[in-house]
Amino acid sequence: MKVVSGETMQRMDRRAIDEFGIPGLVLMENAGRGCADAIREMFGRDGCIPVLVVAGKGNNGGDGYVIARLLAGEGWPVHTVVLARKDEIGGDARENLDRLDPSTVSYLPAGGTLSSLTARLDAAALVVDALLGTGLKNEVQGAYAEAIRHIAASARPVVSVDIPSGIDAATGKVLGVAVTASLTVTFALAKYGHVLYPGALHCGRLRVVNIGIPESVAREADGILYVDAAEAAAVVKRRDPCSHKGSFGHSLVIAGSVGKTGAAAMAANSAVRSGAGLVSLAVPASLNAILELKTTEAMTIPLADGGVGFLGDESLVPLRDAIRGRDAIALGPGLSWQPATAALVRHLLADIMVPLVLDADGLNAISEQTELLKGARPDTVVLTPHPGEMARLAGTTTAAVEADRIGVARDFAAQFGVYLILKGARSVIAAPDGRIALNGSGNPGMASGGMGDVLTGVVTALLGQGYEPFDACILGAFVHGHAADLVAADKGETGMSALDVQERLPYAFNSLIRLKGEQ
Ligand SMILES: NC(=O)C1=CN([C@@H]2O[C@H](COP(=O)(O)OP(=O)(O)OC[C@H]3O[C@@H](n4cnc5c(N)ncnc54)[C@H](O)[C@@H]3O)[C@@H](O)[C@H]2O)[C@H](O)CC1
């Protein structure tokens, strides 16, 4: 699904009102109705329950007044607390406030005491959070912050209108303090803040409701792709019954050094588990016997290393032979930081004319010479950095990368003409042409060594099967995380290993193929 920034949503609002003549009041009525429908469905099975609407002074509060009116009209006991004076409420919100029975509304102007709010919360079975929406501008303080803390202390289930109050719609960050909802009902399109962490954790279940904004406005809005199972299923290809090994490419993995044979094996074996027709694994000759034991379906290519256990320029000529005729190449897992190996990586880049996944030590080899990425190569380079590797590549700090994951990934991809999977909770996928996607699968169990080697094998195998690079990245990232979700469903997140994920890759692909069949 497409997700947009809060500003884009407000522009869509304006277009609907100014260009299509849809009154803001109608949008607000539809927004409130969408929330009331979701509340009825999720909390009304056992009849009407006492509801407390906690409203701010803007249109988020306006949606809250519509919800209050609609539920009260169906017999729900509803009370509304407004964190402002009545004369501070204007426009469409005021029009809806005036339609409420005054005896069901209390005003708690900023600077006043919130003691009555606690009593109201105790009397409620459900809280509607209509304090702040996309109009949130800065850190939540004062009465709003206190109200949010009271809501949390009440331990009542909360339905957040549009976005949990205190969550920045553009970044998903908590601005001071934020509501944690059981359900969030948003309008027209989800926002970045609904899918980026920690915002995603504050939303509870997310429901996107249509409020009558024209389809063309939504379609034309700038946004990024949030990759859920439906999006991944739309990308995955079924296998042609007449296909053969050659139909699925021959992937080459160049990897491994003393102490890091596991990285090489996991990258190669994950490529096998991701549908590659053939996989070859080029490793230092002194480690070949070990890799022959750690792999079965993949073929190994021992490269003379003088017994040192890592690759150097003496492997350049045999590697040029090995890359010939391959359909996709992975360069980096477990290669080591040895200067000789880094020099080999830099020399080899100019010879690779097929899609390349550059990972781990392969990334470190070029982090001082990123101009090498702009080589004359006609083909595709996919980088799969974690935040620390991204920081080295971009010449910044890990904190700066984490503060603007989308922006850093987008800018680097465009500047160097590469595809990027910036790993982490909600991996960011960026294409040179500006396309951005957020991966919707995965869990904290993936925070363990080797997971990146598995991802490298998955993406390499997909590139070798002919997937368009952006599709290979979004499908690879999703399948990688989805396999981990399947493992977590079986045995939890603690103690999950990269091998567990590697083994579940076919099951993850299979679940998408099945979903595709239903689409
Ligand atoms: N198409 C749609 O998505 C529709 C959205 N609607 C709702 O409108 C709100 C956005 O309303 P807006 O008036 O712009 O702002 P908010 O209600 O979110 O904020 C209220 C008010 O709060 C002030 N404010 C900003 N930051 C803070 C802060 N840190 N502490 C206290 N107060 C703050 C600021 O002055 C704001 O004006 C959207 O979320 C939807 O719920 C429409 O109703 C229907 C169409």
Ligand SMILES: [K+]
């Ligand atoms: K809200």
